[in-house]
Amino acid sequence: MIPHTIFPVMPEALNTLTAIGFILIAGIVGAKLITRLLPVPTITSYVLTGLLIGPAGLNLLNTGALESLAPLIDLTLGLVVFELGRRIDYKWLVKEKWLLVTGIAISVAIFFALYLLLTSLGIPRLVASMAAAIGMASSPAVALNIVHELKAEGQVSERMLNIIAISNSLAFIVFTMSLSALHLEYSSDWRILVFHPLFLVFGSGLLGWIAGRLVIYLSEWLGREHQSQRIILFALIAATVGAASMFNLSAMIALLVFGITSRHRDRGYAIVEPDFSHFSGLLYGILFVSAGAQLELMHMREYWLAVVGFVGVRLVVSVLFGAALAPVNGLTVRKGALLGLSLLPMSGVAIVLAKNATVLYPEFGALLTALLLSVLAVLEIAGPVCTRFALILSGEAKN
Numbered sequence: 001m002i003p004h005t006i007f008p009v010m011p012e013a014l015n016t017l018t019a020i021g022f023i024l025i026a027g028i029v030g031a032k033l034i035t036r037l038l039p040v041p042t043i044t045s046y047v048l049t050g051l052l053i054g055p056a057g058l059n060l061l062n063t064g065a066l067e068s069l070a071p072l073i074d075l076t077l078g079l080v081v082f083e084l085g086r087r088i089d090y091k092w093l094v095k096e097k098w099l100l101v102t103g104i105a106i107s108v109a110i111f112f113a114l115y116l117l118l119t120s121l122g123i124p125r126l127v128a129s130m131a132a133a134i135g136m137a138s139s140p141a142v143a144l145n146i147v148h149e150l151k152a153e154g155q156v157s158e159r160m161l162n163i164i165a166i167s168n169s170l171a172f173i174v175f176t177m178s179l180s181a182l183h184l185e186y187s188s189d190w191r192i193l194v195f196h197p198l199f200l201v202f203g204s205g206l207l208g209w210i211a212g213r214l215v216i217y218l219s220e221w222l223g224r225e226h227q228s229q230r231i232i233l234f235a236l237i238a239a240t241v242g243a244a245s246m247f248n249l250s251a252m253i254a255l256l257v258f259g260i261t262s263r264h265r266d267r268g269y270a271i272v273e274p275d276f277s278h279f280s281g282l283l284y285g286i287l288f289v290s291a292g293a294q295l296e297l298m299h300m301r302e303y304w305l306a307v308v309g310f311v312g313v314r315l316v317v318s319v320l321f322g323a324a325l326a327p328v329n330g331l332t333v334r335k336g337a338l339l340g341l342s343l344l345p346m347s348g349v350a351i352v353l354a355k356n357a358t359v360l361y362p363e364f365g366a367l368l369t370a371l372l373l374s375v376l377a378v379l380e381i382a383g384p385v386c387t388r389f390a391l392i393l394s395g396e397a398k399n
Helices: 016-037 042-053 063-068 070-087 090-095 097-120 125-135 140-150 155-186 190-222 226-246 251-264 277-294 300-324 333-342 349-360 362-393
Strands: none
Touching (some): 016 042, 016 063, 016 277, 042 277, 042 362, 063 070, 070 140, 070 226, 070 251, 070 277, 070 349, 090 251, 097 300, 125 300, 125 362, 140 155, 140 362, 155 190, 155 251, 155 333, 155 349, 155 362, 190 226, 190 251, 226 251, 251 349, 277 362, 300 362, 349 362
16 A cells, blocks of 8 residues: 555645745736736736735635745835835935925825824724824835836936835834834833834834945945845845844834935945846736735725725825925926825835734734725725826826
8 A cells, every 4th residue: 555645735825936936927917917908007917916816816825825925025025115215315305305395294194184084983093093104105116116117207206206215214113103102002011112112213223224334345345246236235135124023123114224324325336226127027026916915805894984085085185285385396286296196005014014013912903904904905906007197197107
């Protein structure tokens, strides 16, 4: 008799490599079919494909498979935030102070409008404040991908990316500091209340600063060798994401500071401008298909009014402030409104931040995650369409 142990046991979930291969194949095929049927950006077709094959759809890619991809998703988000940090020119922002004012005004207005909306709908104040903080941030991954896809260049594109950098910076800081209120609610230890948010902000910032200084030093030593520098930079991004996870820091804050430091402390221009385009398409495919697969529709009936209000607030506030502040930003009112429209996609970092809260206090995190995933179910699909539409109407799309 043949021993039964020689036969494979059917796994409960795809292993990591199989899941990556499946996501890439499904993403490419699904995107091709969807874009033939609908005039949507590639990103939206990836998200729709993920929604179809994920737990909310056919469940071909289940929760276990998605969890095995978490390190790769964190690395991809790290690359996106690092690139965003590299694009922040704070010297230019000081000169273009109205752009800085616009970014801060839009973010702060969205925060307070969302907080008032959610609390008026019966959402607990603490959940509302954290959801509002996350809702401040527009998606850098969507913006960068669509800018690359359309080869967009001009006033609206550049201002959009800078405002997204501002909104994400504020969202990370406000969310992290909001943890004090969360600790106050669930913990009686004043040391956790005071020191945990400070540890996250300053510890993550220090980690990013060290990585930035290290890449400058290594680039000076290596010389302007494109391939070597690209490998070193990718390795340091991966190491920063890993170190943040090891020491319970915020990888997003660390990578943002890493990007900013690597640009503005490189006075000798030792770093060759990083180009990850050779494999960024692959990583973006994995990121957006998995993002679609993580979306949940089961809470939509419970939170539909909050979702509609959430999306509406982000849209109306961004467009109104973009149009109202257009003249001081050197834009026409029409282009200012389009700038506001381009900011609609909400950052996928929302899932990461919500998970951080869930790890600390599962009961609280479950409510926050349910609300945010319901919102993302709309914005992950509609947001990229609005950004693409805005950049095309602005006349800055060359592709």
